[in-house]
Amino acid sequence: MSEFLVFFLHGLAYAGLLFLVSAGLTLVFGMMNVLNFAHAAMYMLGAYFSYTIVMQLTGQFWMSLMICPVILFVIGAVVERFLLRRVHRYGHVQELLLTFGLAYIITELVKWYWGNYPLAINVTGFLNGTVSIFGIIYPMYRIFIFVCAILVGGVMALVLYKTRLGIILRAAVNDSEMTNTLGVNVPLVFMGVFAFGAALSGFAGVIAGPLLSTFPGMAQEILLDAFVVIVVGGFGSLGGAILASLIIGELQSFGVLLFPKLSMALVYLLMAAVLIIKPSGLFGEES
Amino acid sequence: MLEVKGVHSYYGKSHILHGVSLELKEGELVCLLGRNGVGKSTTLKSIMGVVRPAAGSVRFRGQELCGKEPYKIARLGLGYVPEDRRIFRSLTVHENLLMGIKSGRQSAEGEAWSVEKVYRLFPRLEERKNNKGGHLSGGEQQMLTVVRTLMGNPRLILVDEPTEGLAPLIVKDVLEMLITVRQSGVTVLMVEQNFNAAIKVADRFYIMSKGAIVFSGNREELMAAEEVRKNYLEV
Numbered sequence: 001m002s003e004f005l006v007f008f009l010h011g012l013a014y015a016g017l018l019f020l021v022s023a024g025l026t027l028v029f030g031m032m033n034v035l036n037f038a039h040a041a042m043y044m045l046g047a048y049f050s051y052t053i054v055m056q057l058t059g060q061f062w063m064s065l066m067i068c069p070v071i072l073f074v075i076g077a078v079v080e081r082f083l084l085r086r087v088h089r090y091g092h093v094q095e096l097l098l099t100f101g102l103a104y105i106i107t108e109l110v111k112w113y114w115g116n117y118p119l120a121i122n123v124t125g126f127l128n129g130t131v132s133i134f135g136i137i138y139p140m141y142r143i144f145i146f147v148c149a150i151l152v153g154g155v156m157a158l159v160l161y162k163t164r165l166g167i168i169l170r171a172a173v174n175d176s177e178m179t180n181t182l183g184v185n186v187p188l189v190f191m192g193v194f195a196f197g198a199a200l201s202g203f204a205g206v207i208a209g210p211l212l213s214t215f216p217g218m219a220q221e222i223l224l225d226a227f228v229v230i231v232v233g234g235f236g237s238l239g240g241a242i243l244a245s246l247i248i249g250e251l252q253s254f255g256v257l258l259f260p261k262l263s264m265a266l267v268y269l270l271m272a273a274v275l276i277i278k279p280s281g282l283f284g285e286e287s
Numbered sequence: 288m289l290e291v292k293g294v295h296s297y298y299g300k301s302h303i304l305h306g307v308s309l310e311l312k313e314g315e316l317v318c319l320l321g322r323n324g325v326g327k328s329t330t331l332k333s334i335m336g337v338v339r340p341a342a343g344s345v346r347f348r349g350q351e352l353c354g355k356e357p358y359k360i361a362r363l364g365l366g367y368v369p370e371d372r373r374i375f376r377s378l379t380v381h382e383n384l385l386m387g388i389k390s391g392r393q394s395a396e397g398e399a400w401s402v403e404k405v406y407r408l409f410p411r412l413e414e415r416k417n418n419k420g421g422h423l424s425g426g427e428q429q430m431l432t433v434v435r436t437l438m439g440n441p442r443l444i445l446v447d448e449p450t451e452g453l454a455p456l457i458v459k460d461v462l463e464m465l466i467t468v469r470q471s472g473v474t475v476l477m478v479e480q481n482f483n484a485a486i487k488v489a490d491r492f493y494i495m496s497k498g499a500i501v502f503s504g505n506r507e508e509l510m511a512a513e514e515v516r517k518n519y520l521e522v
Contacts, residue, residue, distance in 0.1 A: 167382050174375040181335055181369075183361035183389040183439055 002136050007253045009133070013142035015249025016149030017211070020204035021222055022229040022241050023156060024197030030173040030236020031193055033092060034084065037099040040223035041106035042072055042198045046205025047214045048110055051119050054209075061123045061210070068206045069199040076198025080191045103219065111216050121209040145207055152200070153242055160238060169193070173236045225252070228267050232274045234284025243282055288313045288474055289334070289443060294343035294353075296326075296333045303329045305498040306343065311443065316465070316475040318489035320482065320520060326498040327478040328370060331445040334476075335367045336360045347443070362389060366441030370448040370478075372428040374435070376421030380412055383420050383431055387438025400437045408467075409434065426457035433464060443474040450481050462488050482520055486510075494519050 025039045046068045053064035079102065087094045122128075129140045160166040172179045172189055180186040212218060229248055233240025248267055255263030274281065289311040296304040303326050311317055319327050332338040334345050336357040345352040352360050361367070375383050384402050406413035409430055415423060423431065429449060436444055449465065450458040462484055469475050479485040485492070492509050494502035502515045509516070 164385070167378065167385055170378055170382075171375045171386050174377055175373050177337060177357075178369065178373045178375070179386070180357040181337060181361055181367040182386055182436070183358050184386075185356075185358050187356065 002134075003257070005134060005136060006138070007257045008250065009138055009142060011250035011253030012246075013145045013211070013249075014252055015245045016146040017204060017208055018222070018225055018229055018249055019149045019241060019245035020152060020207060021201060022226040022233075022245060023152065023238065024200035025226055026230040026233065026236055026241045027169075027173075027238070028194055028197040029230065031169070031176060032084075032190055034095045034099065036194075036197070037096065037223070038079070038102035038106060039099075039197065039201050040219035040226065041103040042075065043201040043205040043208070043222060044110060044214075044216070044219040045075070045106060046072055046202030047121070047209040047218060048114050048119075048205075049202070050206040050209045051114065051121050051214055054121055054123075055119070059124075061121075061127065065203070065206050069203045072202030072205075073195045073199035076195035077191055079198070080194035084194065085187065085190075107216055107219060116216055118213040118215040121214060123210045127210075141210060145211065148203075148207060149245075152203070153238070156238055225267065228271050230281075232271055232281055234281025237281065237283035240281055240283030288348060289476070290344075290346045291330070291334060292344045292346075294330070294333050294340045294345065296329055296338050296340050298329070298338070303498055304333060304340070307333075307495070307498070307500055309493050309500055309503070311474055311476055313442075314469075314472065314474055315491060316469045316477070316489050317491045317493065318485040319476065319478045319493050319495060320480075320485060321495035322519065323480070325495045327495055328447050329498075330495070331367065331447050331476070331478060334360075334445060335365060337367070361439065361441075364440075364442040366436035366439055366444035366473075368432050368436050368444060368446040368449065370451060372425070372432045374420040374423070374428050374431050376419065378420055379417050380420060380423070380431060381416040383435050384412075384438055387435040389439040399440050400434070402438075405434045405438070426453055426460065429453060429457075429461055430464065433461075433468070437468065437473070441473060443476065444468070446475060446477040448478055448480060450479065450484050458484060482516075 021040065021043055025036060028034060028036050028039070049068045049071055050064040053067060054061050083098055084095060087098050123141060127141050127144055130137045131140050131143060160169060168179065168184055168189065172186060176186055208218070225248060229241060229244040232247065233244030247270070251266050251270060252263065255266045259266065278284070291307060291309045293306045293308055294304050295302070295306055307326070307330050319330060321327050329338055333340045334352065336352060336355050340353050343353065347363060347365060350363060375386060378386065381402070384405060406416070411427060412431060412434070415427065420428065420431065433446070433449065446465065449461050453461065458481070465475060465477065466488055477489065486506060486509070491505050492503070493500050494515060496519050501519055502512065504512065
């Protein structure tokens, strides 16, 4: 019983991380129709910046949790304004190639500056502790990840469904050209959304650092799972990203426990099943 | 009020508009006629900036529009009602209307458009205010598309095939709505395939063929020009 609980909690923690990575990815795709291959590379940058801030400069994990998203926000805004926007008129394939190239460049820069080996980020104090849940001792940090995901998801849902900005964002997901002709500065909205997506991926990277190891392959590792999340949840859907993150997180976790040999395949089997039954994803709009 | 001069537009490599020129005076309701694929919708899109003209000029109240982003053109007082009723499907009717509001824009003259005014004039939309846009009927969607654009209090609206695919009874509703809009002081440039609908509501007509204007005149002139109608309109 307690073994199940541990794996369930592991699943929740991974689901939280997956959500933080995929929320930005799905929002950017839903609105701009750009599948951002560099998203996971930005997540990795978040983790490496965090390494420098925590392990080399300040020793404060909280500090990097605040600073890294801001740095990534700026990087995201610059990438959108000066690269993506110029390529936009040539079509989606070119946009895809741009983000693909960007992912490679970031990965190589990371190897060059930080080295091609794993780095450890240690958290101290409260987050390094444990909690007792139904008689089992569980690391506080994993609970913290899940709480962060709930907070971020909650704030995003509030903005999307309770504010004027949210109406504009959802309208742009439906039809960005129409939104533009109604007098909304859509290029600015795109830049903001792309920058926010990058900031969120940076935040996720900071969170992932102490949990998984920080190494140049970490982007690839999470990218596939994040893609599965947005396909299963439905492109552009926040609700879909939440549900799909939970499903994939738990599936990964229990897969290892119950079918160790199949655990890698389970996620893709699920994706195939969803694509066959409802090609637009669980929460996707039929088009 | 609107002056389009020698506009050339492309979709990718195909040359759609070959020097379109037309003019609208304040308060007019003008209809752009012509067969399928002659560039009527592209003309509206080129005015609105959705398609960027490669050459030519579009002036609105003395300001050049060519090369501007659609949102800037919209903020100058143009409204665009596209074909295919592009409402925001996952937004409610109410939210669709809110999307039309442009901050700080007053109406040309008279009472400004507001959510309350829309609900008063079109009670059917109020009944459905919390429904998702995607769940409305075709006629309701068409009305919503038009009033959503009116919410921004435009001086001029470009309306693309408002009666396409609607039942005859609803066609009448939509046309009456456009007449109401025009009476409220808004200038209208409309693209229409349905000649019988157009002839009833418009003051002046332009006919397009192969990406250029081939006829311009009022109702009497159009009715008299039998050759023109035979060559460019009737199938």
